[in-house]
Amino acid sequence: MSAPASVRTGASTGQPLLRVEDLSVVFQRKREAATRAVDGVSFSVSPGQTLGLVGESGCGKSVTSLAIMGLLPKRGVQVSGRVLFEDRNLLELSDGELRDLRGAEIAMIFQDPLSALNPVIPIGIQVTEVLSRHRGMKGDVANAEAIDLLDRVGIPDPKRRLTEYAHQLSGGMRQRALIAMALACKPRLLIADEPTTALDVTIQAQILELLRELVVGSDTALVLITHDLGVVAGLCDTVHVMYAGRIIENAERREIFYRGRHPYTGGLLGSIPRLDAVRGEALHPIRGSARDAIPWSEGCAFAPRCDHVEDDCIGQPPSLSTIAGGHHLRCLHPLDRLPETEILETTG
Amino acid sequence: MSTGTSGAEQSPGGSAAAPGEVLLDVTGLKVYFPIRSGIFFDRTIGHVKAVDGVDLSVRRGETYGLVGESGCGKSTFGRGVLRLNEPTEGRVLFDGVDVATMNGENLRSMRRRMQMVFQDPLSSLDPRQNIESIMTEGMHAHGLGGGGSTRRTRITELLEAVGMSASALRRYPHEFSGGQRQRIGIARALAVEPDLIVADEPVSALDVSVQAQVINLLEELQGEFGLTYLVIAHDLAVVRHISDTVGVMYLGRLVEQASSDDLYAEPLHPYTRALMSAVPVPDPDIEDRRERILLAGDLPSPANPPTGCRFHTRCPWRQETRCDDDEPQLRELKTAVPDTTTAHAVRSGIAAAPHLVACHWAEDIRDGHIRAKSVEQVAADQGVYIAAEGGLDPAAVIGAGRDAV
Numbered sequence: 001m002s003a004p005a006s007v008r009t010g011a012s013t014g015q016p017l018l019r020v021e022d023l024s025v026v027f028q029r030k031r032e033a034a035t036r037a038v039d040g041v042s043f044s045v046s047p048g049q050t051l052g053l054v055g056e057s058g059c060g061k062s063v064t065s066l067a068i069m070g071l072l073p074k075r076g077v078q079v080s081g082r083v084l085f086e087d088r089n090l091l092e093l094s095d096g097e098l099r100d101l102r103g104a105e106i107a108m109i110f111q112d113p114l115s116a117l118n119p120v121i122p123i124g125i126q127v128t129e130v131l132s133r134h135r136g137m138k139g140d141v142a143n144a145e146a147i148d149l150l151d152r153v154g155i156p157d158p159k160r161r162l163t164e165y166a167h168q169l170s171g172g173m174r175q176r177a178l179i180a181m182a183l184a185c186k187p188r189l190l191i192a193d194e195p196t197t198a199l200d201v202t203i204q205a206q207i208l209e210l211l212r213e214l215v216v217g218s219d220t221a222l223v224l225i226t227h228d229l230g231v232v233a234g235l236c237d238t239v240h241v242m243y244a245g246r247i248i249e250n251a252e253r254r255e256i257f258y259r260g261r262h263p264y265t266g267g268l269l270g271s272i273p274r275l276d277a278v279r280g281e282a283l284h285p286i287r288g289s290a291r292d293a294i295p296w297s298e299g300c301a302f303a304p305r306c307d308h309v310e311d312d313c314i315g316q317p318p319s320l321s322t323i324a325g326g327h328h329l330r331c332l333h334p335l336d337r338l339p340e341t342e343i344l345e346t347t348g
Numbered sequence: 349m350s351t352g353t354s355g356a357e358q359s360p361g362g363s364a365a366a367p368g369e370v371l372l373d374v375t376g377l378k379v380y381f382p383i384r385s386g387i388f389f390d391r392t393i394g395h396v397k398a399v400d401g402v403d404l405s406v407r408r409g410e411t412y413g414l415v416g417e418s419g420c421g422k423s424t425f426g427r428g429v430l431r432l433n434e435p436t437e438g439r440v441l442f443d444g445v446d447v448a449t450m451n452g453e454n455l456r457s458m459r460r461r462m463q464m465v466f467q468d469p470l471s472s473l474d475p476r477q478n479i480e481s482i483m484t485e486g487m488h489a490h491g492l493g494g495g496g497s498t499r500r501t502r503i504t505e506l507l508e509a510v511g512m513s514a515s516a517l518r519r520y521p522h523e524f525s526g527g528q529r530q531r532i533g534i535a536r537a538l539a540v541e542p543d544l545i546v547a548d549e550p551v552s553a554l555d556v557s558v559q560a561q562v563i564n565l566l567e568e569l570q571g572e573f574g575l576t577y578l579v580i581a582h583d584l585a586v587v588r589h590i591s592d593t594v595g596v597m598y599l600g601r602l603v604e605q606a607s608s609d610d611l612y613a614e615p616l617h618p619y620t621r622a623l624m625s626a627v628p629v630p631d632p633d634i635e636d637r638r639e640r641i642l643l644a645g646d647l648p649s650p651a652n653p654p655t656g657c658r659f660h661t662r663c664p665w666r667q668e669t670r671c672d673d674d675e676p677q678l679r680e681l682k683t684a685v686p687d688t689t690t691a692h693a694v695r696s697g698i699a700a701a702p703h704l705v706a707c708h709w710a711e712d713i714r715d716g717h718i719r720a721k722s723v724e725q726v727a728a729d730q731g732v733y734i735a736a737e738g739g740l741d742p743a744a745v746i747g748a749g750r751d752a753v
């Protein structure tokens with residue numbers, strides 16, 4: 001059920017809806033060293049566009065999304081930079097103003113739908129809550145709208161589902177219910193944090209199709225946070241690769257997948273067993289694990305794991321420089337070309 | 349084993365099969381879990397048929413990949429083979445010996461030869477034991493490795509084989525990263541010199557870069573120690589990469605089995621086709637070109653599986669006759685792509701497994717005599733309503749056959 005690329009890629013050339021500028025998040029606990037989880041991240045998304053934020057666990061992609069939504073705890077967390085939603089800096093809004101925006105203009109979908117849904121309240125009430133809070137709907141009107149929403153996200157027998165609890169739904173149904181809640185007020189910006197990671201592939205295909213329709217059909221801006229480059233390849237217009245809190249490479253998706261230059265991007269692509277790869281080839285993993293990162297102040301955080309590391313990688317942190325239109329790279333010794341995987345040809 | 353002797357030569361009582369001979373032979377395996385009800389009277393009101401009649405054989409030196417989605421019974425199958433869950437019915441022959449007839453000491457010593465690697469390395473390693481203690485426990489139990497210092501040398505060698513240093517011995521599981529823990533779990537399994545390793549989702553809890561390290565490690569160890577693997581995973585790309593033969597499970601049954609190359613080149617079962625079409629590929633051009641076969645609805649309950657073909661409630665190719673009431677059995681279909689088969693045999697020294705499929709209409713679907721219905725049609729046929737505002741394109745499924753991968 002894939003739509004041709006031309007339908008959605010670069011669908012909108014309008015003004016960015018969300019502009020994140022130099023966002024940093026520092027966790028500071030008493031008597032402990034500060035942890036810089038997000039370190040000067042900048043990106044922007046326009047309506048009808050899908051932006052992918054990619055990285056492994058601990059790279060700061062989820063903290064970025066929570067900072068945008070204003071969902072990080074106030075104590076022990078310092079957020080700096082600017083998050084501009086149209087002209088308003090979300091980081092400067094009061095809690096009340098943020099509550100008016102969240103759920104109405106900006107919505108979020110989480111990885112684990114079971115913990116994102118309230119286990120002791122029926123699904124229906126959780127959906128109508130959004131409708132009454134932001135759209136002033138009450139009673140039967142709200143119920144009818146909730147049924148319509150569940151119906152739109154492909155939940156069979158929506159009327160019955162309204163009275164059911166989260167534990168009575170399958171994983172895919174729960175994620176649909178969560179998406180229904182996110183769509184209740186036709187948000188202009190949707191942030192999806194690993195929306196399909198907990199789901200089986202056939203259900204994942206259904207959910208991704210739903211998100212794709214949403215972006216194309218209602219001109220929503222989508223920020224997709226994921227570790228799965230396969231999902232990114234099919235859904236995102238631009239891709240930002242994060243490592244240890246910083247964006248290390250970003251570009252339009254074809255540029256990243258075919259002309260990515262950062263050794264980490266290349267390493268990620270070389271690590272994935274492809275369904276269509278010719279068998280017998282060993283994978284090309286990255287050495288070590290994300291734990292081996294060094295602080296950016298001491299040089300390139302990826303240097304300890306990098307196969308192309310040179311002496312000057314340590315000492316001075318590399319800056320994000322432009323290497324082609326819309327392609328930015330944070331690396332002193334980039335790859336000439338990505339390692340190639342031999343793939344099997346498909347007929348037709 | 350580190351000195352090059354294979355586990356088979358050392359196995360007491362094992363009629364060491366040569367590479368390519370059947371090591372594990374499972375026939376009609378069923379594992380049912382009772383559903384109980386009532387407070388005073390503990391009545392059994394039904395059974396969850398997690399594994400419902402699976403035939404499968406794994407040859408020595410081969411990697412058999414069992415793939416399927418959550419709830420299909422793949423993990424229970426692995427546990428049933430090792431008798432970690434007692435099979436309800438069926439026969440498991442390990443190296444010619446019926447595992448079900450064994451008990452006590454026999455079973456215990458047989459288990460040395462069949463080890464398991466678990467999905468979550470943190471919960472499968474005792475947090476209060478250090479690595480040395482974790483690794484030697486099995487060797488103690490089976491009287492392997494000689495005295496203290498030889499045993500120490502041996503586990504140091506094993507840790508090196510999985511890419512870790514001897515400094516790990518005195519440390520505890522929480523001090524390691526996920527990838528390192530999985531390496532320890534693999535080293536522990538190797539410590540008792542097994543013939544067969546059942547790996548249940550060995551890499552799914554790991555980050556992609558680390559996942560690739562562990563996959564490569566498993567492949568290296570197989571060559572080094574002459575191991576046979578039964579790898580159970582939900583990720584078809586991982587399974588296809590690592591396995592010689594792939595079995596696809598759906599709702600407690602094996603629906604298709606083929607050599608890894610044949611399965612990719614010519615998936616015959618409608619479920620396999622849908623599964624393959626749903627796996628994302630990290631390549632924008634391919635992602636844009638491929639057609640997805642969307643399935644209607646969710647997995648039916650394994651307590652009350654559909655009659656006939658278990659997949660008929662979601663199958664885009666369901667026919668009016670046979671599918672609903674006649675359960676298809678696995679049968680062999682000659683594959684139309686012989687060149688990949690030869691390449692495969694040359695590589696692993698093991699002949700490609702026959703291509704088996706449990707579908708009445710496999711040939712007609714392959715040859716394009718039957719066309720797929722759209723997801724809405726399937727849903728409507730089954731009385732399940734799937735909404736499709738503005739989007740789910742019915743045309744997308746049609747013609748999504750061979751090119752759907």
